[in-house]
Amino acid sequence: MSDLLHYEDYALGQTGEHGVYEVTADEIKDFARRWDPQPFHLDEEDGRQSLMGGLCASGWHVCAMMNRLMIDGYVNRSASLGSFGLSEVRWLKPVFPGDVLSLTWTVTDRRVSSRRPEMGILTMHFELFDQRRELKLTGDGVNLFRVRGAQ
Numbered sequence: 001m002s003d004l005l006h007y008e009d010y011a012l013g014q015t016g017e018h019g020v021y022e023v024t025a026d027e028i029k030d031f032a033r034r035w036d037p038q039p040f041h042l043d044e045e046d047g048r049q050s051l052m053g054g055l056c057a058s059g060w061h062v063c064a065m066m067n068r069l070m071i072d073g074y075v076n077r078s079a080s081l082g083s084f085g086l087s088e089v090r091w092l093k094p095v096f097p098g099d100v101l102s103l104t105w106t107v108t109d110r111r112v113s114s115r116r117p118e119m120g121i122l123t124m125h126f127e128l129f130d131q132r133r134e135l136k137l138t139g140d141g142v143n144l145f146r147v148r149g150a151q
Contacts, residue, residue: 005078006148007120012109018073019102019129021065023095024059031061056094061087062137066128069103079146081119086126089139100131107138116149 010088032041034060039046046054063086077141095101109123121144128137 003075005145007110007112007122007145008148009078010110010120010145011015012107012110015104015106016074017102017104018069019100021069021101023065023097023099023101025055025097028055028057028061028097031064032058036060043096052094054094054096056096059089059091059137062091062095062128063139065095065101066103066126066137066139069101069128070105070126074105075105075143079148081135081144081146083144084121084142086139086141089137091137093134093136095130095136099136101136102129103127104129112147114123120147 029042032038038058040050040052040056041047041058042055044055047053047125104127106120106125108125109121111121113119113121121142123140123142126137126139126141127135130136
């Protein structure tokens with residue numbers, strides 16, 4: 001476990017970038033059929049006729065893609081203890097088939113838990129971009145990491 005990143009390895013103001021994730025039409029439709037069956041997530045023509053302007057991913061699907069980028073980018077390389085969740089998630093622009101997503105995060109607050117000194121609490125701001133650096137999603141989340149050497 002000593003080779004994993006711990007709470008101490010994340011500084012206030014530190015940033016990281018992780019990607020790439022290419023979005024496909026089949027994936028958008030599969031997710032939508034199961035979880036968010038709105039017409040503009042299921043059919044290209046319905047998407048073109050909508051405010052979105054084309055087949056696009058559900059916002060919940062975009063959150064799941066962001067989560068995958070977090071897991072692959074830093075969580076699975078860390079002594080992660082989970083998360084308290086996300087707040088202030090904003091879906092700013094539609095995610096379309098062919099978009100290639102990348103994640104940027106910034107540590108905006110950090111502290112060691114007063115009740116559980118083995119747990120460091122990091123607040124992070126997340127930004128999800130496409131290949132043109134168009135901002136698609138923002139959100140804030142709280143990540144929990146093991147404090148190195150704590151019992």
